[in-house]
Amino acid sequence: xxxELTEEQRLLQSxxxxxxxxxxxxxxxxxxxxxxxxxxxxxxIRAAALGWxxxxxxxxxxxxxSDSPVRDLAIVAEEAGRSLESGSLLECNVVAYALVNGGSxxxxxxxxxxxxxxxxxxxxxxxxxxxxxxKSDVRSSATVDGDEYVLNGQKSTVVAATSADYFLVTAxxxxxxxxxxxxxxxxxxxxxxxxxxxxSRDFGDVSFxxxxxxxxxxxxxxxxxxxxxxxxxxxxxxxxxxxxxxGMLDRVFNLTVDYAQDRYAFGRPIASYQALxxxxxxxxxxxxxxxxxxxxxxxxxxxxxxxVTELACVVKAHVGDxxxxxxxxxxxxxxxISMTWEHDLxxxxxxxTVDRVLYGSPTQLRERLCELVGL
Amino acid sequence: xxxxxxxxxxxxxxxxxxxxxxAWAVENLPVAVDNVQARAxxxxxxxxxxxxRRTQRxxxxxxxxxxxxxxxxxxxxxxxxxxxxxxxxTSDRDIGCLSHxxxxxxIMGPTLLDFGTEEQKQRHIPAMLRGDELWVxxxxxxxxxxxxxxxxTRAQREGDVYILNGSKIWSTFAHVSDxxxxxxxxxxxxxxxxxxSMLILPIRSKGVTLRTIQLATGSAExxxxxxxxxxxxxxxxxxxxxxxxxxxxxLFFHERNMVGGNSLNDQDAAGVGExxxxxxxxxxxxxxxxxxxxxxxxxxxxxxxxxxxxLADYTIQRVNALMKSGAMPGPGASxxxxxxxxxxxxxxxxxxxxxxxxxVLSGPxxxxxxxxxxxxxxxxxxxxxxxxxxxxxxxxxxxxxLPRDHSPDTQLPFRDVLxxxxx
Numbered sequence: 001x002x003x004e005l006t007e008e009q010r011l012l013q014s015x016x017x018x019x020x021x022x023x024x025x026x027x028x029x030x031x032x033x034x035x036x037x038x039x040x041x042x043x044x045i046r047a048a049a050l051g052w053x054x055x056x057x058x059x060x061x062x063x064x065x066s067d068s069p070v071r072d073l074a075i076v077a078e079e080a081g082r083s084l085e086s087g088s089l090l091e092c093n094v095v096a097y098a099l100v101n102g103g104s105x106x107x108x109x110x111x112x113x114x115x116x117x118x119x120x121x122x123x124x125x126x127x128x129x130x131x132x133x134x135k136s137d138v139r140s141s142a143t144v145d146g147d148e149y150v151l152n153g154q155k156s157t158v159v160a161a162t163s164a165d166y167f168l169v170t171a172x173x174x175x176x177x178x179x180x181x182x183x184x185x186x187x188x189x190x191x192x193x194x195x196x197x198x199x200s201r202d203f204g205d206v207s208f209x210x211x212x213x214x215x216x217x218x219x220x221x222x223x224x225x226x227x228x229x230x231x232x233x234x235x236x237x238x239x240x241x242x243x244x245x246x247g248m249l250d251r252v253f254n255l256t257v258d259y260a261q262d263r264y265a266f267g268r269p270i271a272s273y274q275a276l277x278x279x280x281x282x283x284x285x286x287x288x289x290x291x292x293x294x295x296x297x298x299x300x301x302x303x304x305x306x307x308v309t310e311l312a313c314v315v316k317a318h319v320g321d322x323x324x325x326x327x328x329x330x331x332x333x334x335x336x337i338s339m340t341w342e343h344d345l346x347x348x349x350x351x352x353t354v355d356r357v358l359y360g361s362p363t364q365l366r367e368r369l370c371e372l373v374g375l
Numbered sequence: 376x377x378x379x380x381x382x383x384x385x386x387x388x389x390x391x392x393x394x395x396x397x398a399w400a401v402e403n404l405p406v407a408v409d410n411v412q413a414r415a416x417x418x419x420x421x422x423x424x425x426x427x428r429r430t431q432r433x434x435x436x437x438x439x440x441x442x443x444x445x446x447x448x449x450x451x452x453x454x455x456x457x458x459x460x461x462x463x464x465t466s467d468r469d470i471g472c473l474s475h476x477x478x479x480x481x482i483m484g485p486t487l488l489d490f491g492t493e494e495q496k497q498r499h500i501p502a503m504l505r506g507d508e509l510w511v512x513x514x515x516x517x518x519x520x521x522x523x524x525x526x527x528t529r530a531q532r533e534g535d536v537y538i539l540n541g542s543k544i545w546s547t548f549a550h551v552s553d554x555x556x557x558x559x560x561x562x563x564x565x566x567x568x569x570x571x572s573m574l575i576l577p578i579r580s581k582g583v584t585l586r587t588i589q590l591a592t593g594s595a596e597x598x599x600x601x602x603x604x605x606x607x608x609x610x611x612x613x614x615x616x617x618x619x620x621x622x623x624x625x626l627f628f629h630e631r632n633m634v635g636g637n638s639l640n641d642q643d644a645a646g647v648g649e650x651x652x653x654x655x656x657x658x659x660x661x662x663x664x665x666x667x668x669x670x671x672x673x674x675x676x677x678x679x680x681x682x683x684x685x686l687a688d689y690t691i692q693r694v695n696a697l698m699k700s701g702a703m704p705g706p707g708a709s710x711x712x713x714x715x716x717x718x719x720x721x722x723x724x725x726x727x728x729x730x731x732x733x734x735v736l737s738g739p740x741x742x743x744x745x746x747x748x749x750x751x752x753x754x755x756x757x758x759x760x761x762x763x764x765x766x767x768x769x770x771x772x773x774x775x776x777l778p779r780d781h782s783p784d785t786q787l788p789f790r791d792v793l794x795x796x797x798x
Contacts, residue, residue: 001689025441102435247561257775272778277771284770285714314685319679366678367671375659375668375677 001296009075017272018078019050020083026344026360029084029199040163043345044087047309048118053077053092054137056100057116070236070302074243074294079248084200085352088123088160090240094233095122095168102229107181111166122181123164124233125206130204132156133360134368137228140171140208142180149173149218151180151188151211157358161204168219169208171232177226179219186211196270198354200345222369231309237359238312239294239301245355246294252348254328256280276333283329286322293318310372313365320356320365325354392457399437400545404430412499420596424509425704427472434641435523437695441504443482449501457636462606473642475548479503481633481640483510483556486626488737490614495575499554512626513543513544513557513576514599520545521765522622523558525568525784525792528602530559530574530611537561537574537590539582539605545759549598550587552578563790568788575611582606591754592748594737595637599725631708631761634715648665658726661743665713665733673729679727706773713766716756723753763783 005013023043048054052140066072073093080089096115114120128137142152143249153171158164167189169180182189188211220226257280260271262310270276284289293315300308327349331338340343387395434440435449441460451457478527484503487496502508539559550554555576561582562570565654578585582605588593609613614622632638658680662668695709697703720734725735727747737744755762 001692001696003693004700004702072410128613175779209689224430257777261777269778272780274768274780277765277775277777278767280768280775280777282717282769284775285690285710285717288710289690290716291687292689292691295693296689311685314682318686363675364674366682369678369681370674373659375662375674 001114001292001299003292003295005075006041009072012072013075013079015050016079017082019047020079020085024083024085026056026084026154026347029086039119040086044121044143045118046075047087049090050159052089053096054222055114055117056093056097056119057112058100065207068241068302071298074298077187077240077251078242078247078250078294079343081244082251084248084347085244086200088121088164088201090237090258091159091164092121093240094124095166096238098168098219098229098233099181100227101180101187101232102226104216104218107219111181120165121160121163122168123158123160123168124237125158125167125169125182126230126234128153128155131364133234133363133364135170135227138170138254140169142171142173142178142213144173145212147215149213151182151208151213153208154215155206157194158204158206159201159358161206162193162202162295163209167206170226171223172206178225179229179269180213181217181219182208182213186213196354198351199220200351201354203354207369210294230330234359235308235312237299238278238316239297241355242290242294242297242315242357245319245352246291246324248348248352249287249290249319249326252327252330252345253283255344260333269372270333279333283326287319290322293314310369313369313372316360317362317365317369320362322350324356358360359373379637380610386454387457389456391571392453392765393460393464396461398440399439400464400468403433403437404470406742407467407471410456420548424475424548427475428506428509430470430472431476431504435505440641441480441500441639442641444500445456445488446489448496450502455467458641459643465642466724470642470668471580474504475551477633477638477640477642478512478547479508479510481550481638482626482629482700484510485620485629485639485663485664486556487613487623490573490622492610494610495613497708507550508551508649510554510556511546511552511578513546513549513555515545516542517544517599521762523623524571525789526558526560526571528557528559530557530561530572530607530784532561533672535609535616537572537607537609537612539576539602539607541575542601544588544596544597544599544618547596548588549578549600550585554621555600556613558623560789561619562617563793564788565617567784567789567792568620570617571623572657573619574607575613576605576607580605580607590752592752594752598652609721627761628708631712635695635708635762637695651722652748654722657746658722658729661726661734662729662744665730667729670710676725676729679721683722687715687718704774709761709766709769710774712761713763713770716763719756723750726750740787 013143024045055066055073079090099112111120115122127133128139140151140155142149142151151169151171158167165184167182171178171180171183174309188209189208190209190237191206194205196203220229233242257271260276261269263270297311297315300311331345331349334345337343380415381524398571409732431440438451441450442453442461443455446452480503484500487499499508503510514523514524516528516684528539528543530537540556541559543557546555555578556569557574560570582603586599588597589595589597590597629638633640636643636766658677662673662677667673687719691711694703694707698705698707727750730743730746733741734747737747768780772779
């Protein structure tokens with residue numbers, strides 16, 4: 001496992017951090033206004049210029065931009081997590097990954113350049129029902145009608161539902177799992193915005209009622225199940241999500257350690273009290289475990305290791321629960337100030353709480369782990 | 376400090392080493408059989424150690440002992456990569472008994488390489504690698520555990536000898552070992568860390584009384600020792616007189632490395648008598664045998680245990696890499712120690728809950744009873760080798776840089792510290 005970054009990766013890390021520090025302010029999350037869609041779009045075009053959405057995308061049918069796209073993206077994702085990036089780094093890349101691997105020539109030509117330069121954004125409409133993050137939860141379906149498919153179904157918990165230009169929709173065609181690209185403004189698409197605890201992203205339920213999709217907008221060959229493609233997309237989503245959460249957790253932990261050193265009570269820094277020191281030590285253990293796991297998962301996904309699904313369950317179960325637990329305890333250490341609107345801590349706690357369940361909760365993944373080991 | 380740097384040109388390439396090691400192992404070492412060892416008594420330890428010595432001698436004669444030890448002391452002068460290859464080659468061989476040598480080869484040998492005189496190294500290191508000498512550490516005392524530097528055992532110098540008086544406790548497998556490094560006080564008139572010395576003690580010396588301690592499970596692997604006017608030649612001091620604290624700090628460094636699987640010990644530090652079947656398999660088998668493997672609460676608990684079991688390697692790799700590059704200070708090893716002991720404790724706690732009545736009220740031939748016994752002494756992992764509280768102190772103070780706790784006794788002559796206690 002390569003824990004140390006290469007020279008190039010270090011550069012990617014520092015330019016990403018610098019860009020995020022200069023362009024994103026957490027304060028903006030607190031004061032969202034009517035024009036924030038435009039601001040988000042502007043941010044996203046600048047982020048795309050750094051290569052954030054083109055890691056998987058071949059340059060004029062040559063090699064992809066990055067020769068280790070997953071590792072590079074995980075580095076960007078960690079930085080994005082630290083800054084509560086409000087675009088949809090994860091979702092745009094999952095869709096780009098799906099298109100590069102299964103899209104028709106037509107759909108690639110039409111969408112990949114836009115996804116790469118940030119002028120088009122996309123998200124993955126996968127989950128169904130309450131917390132249905134498994135392929136077996138998919139009920140949406142499409143039937144062939146002439147040159148088109150007709151898509152019907154109800155998707156839940158779609159990230160960037162009110163802003164993404166396209167949805168990658170996972171649905172059945174007969175017995176085969178399939179995927180379709182659907183423009184957000186297509187006839188028959190209805191979006192219901194969700195009241196999200198997370199202020200950094202928007203979420204919605206999306207319903208598809210007799211939505212007509214051109215055959216070329218099916219991602220993956222007709223008559224072929226998208227089972228493996230969907231599994232790989234899910235693994236990529238978990239990989240990037242855990243990298244983001246690791247970055248977030250690391251940031252909050254370090255902010256809290258710094259605060260405890262500066263804050264005095266009874267004549268000494270509160271960081272000198274053993275009750276707090278021991279809690280910091282415990283948190284440090286599980287934080288390092290989270291970051292180690294995240295690196296391990298990134299490599300396992302990149303190498304196509306056979307055990308990667310089990311590992312993804314392990315990593316998300318750990319990172320999901322520990323993030324909320326540790327950030328919540330950091331709020332306790334900050335004290336009253338952390339409960340105020342003006343303090344940043346609740347912004348992290350909000351996002352961690354949503355990320356914990358997004359793409360599969362620790363509870364679901366522990367269950368899946370039991371199934372995978374044959375229990 | 377340990378001289379393990381090897382010129383690459385002199386070193387056998389990995390491929391040829393691998394082939395040679397595999398051929399030798401297949402011919403000379405029997406295939407591992409899974410034997411779940413329940414409560415081992417002292418007699419079993421004698422048999423285990425005898426087997427360990429025989430196996431080690433075989434490996435030594437085969438030219439595979441002390442892979443990372445220098446050649447001039449009987450080692451092979453090879454690298455970490457050769458060590459990992461050897462572990463892989465021998466992973467299906469019956470060598471569980473060799474964990475009796477992990478302290479000797481992983482901690483004591485390396486400490487002696489760092490601080491021993493040339494004469495001490497020539498006399499003892501090859502003997503350790505042959506399996507002729509088993510070494511243990513005599514550090515803790517009944518009244519000095521976490522606060523080791525406040526120990527009371529005295530080594531009074533009289534001409535050419537030290538005269539040792541006092542007692543030690545929690546020495547593991549001392550009853551089947553040959554030598555100890557004993558930390559003792561040689562000067563009462565300086566602060567507690569500054570008056571200690573490390574001495575080589577043949578365990579069966581005149582004046583040493585040794586007793587095994589029966590643990591709560593009935594097993595006896597820990598010992599206590601009493602010293603009444605034991606004579607130790609001054610030439611058997613390791614390091615400088617009154618600088619024993621430096622030696623013991625280095626000893627702890629090697630111990631942490633061993634726990635992290637990165638010591639000079641040829642084998643990884645697996646527990647003695649632990650089954651070759653992974654603890655994960657045991658837990659799954661337990662759930663199936665008590666019939667609650669479909670219960671969702673049980674499955675959540677087992678999922679939690681699997682997560683804890685599997686995160687260990689990734690954490691260790693990360694922390695070791697950060698320490699190696701200097702991005703994290705050496706006490707980062709305490710992160711590994713705390714992670715492992717908390718995880719293992721919780722794992723056994725989960726087994727207790729999954730097993731319910733079956734593991735605490737088992738029939739005579741009921742194998743699941745082992746889970747109850749393992750739980751009963753699961754705390755050993757969070758106490759031995761530096762309690763979890765000490766690891767938390769190290770992580771918070773020496774990794775995170777938080778303020779140290781105030782200690783009223785570090786600057787006072789130790790004689791005054793004792794006088795204050797008696798008041």
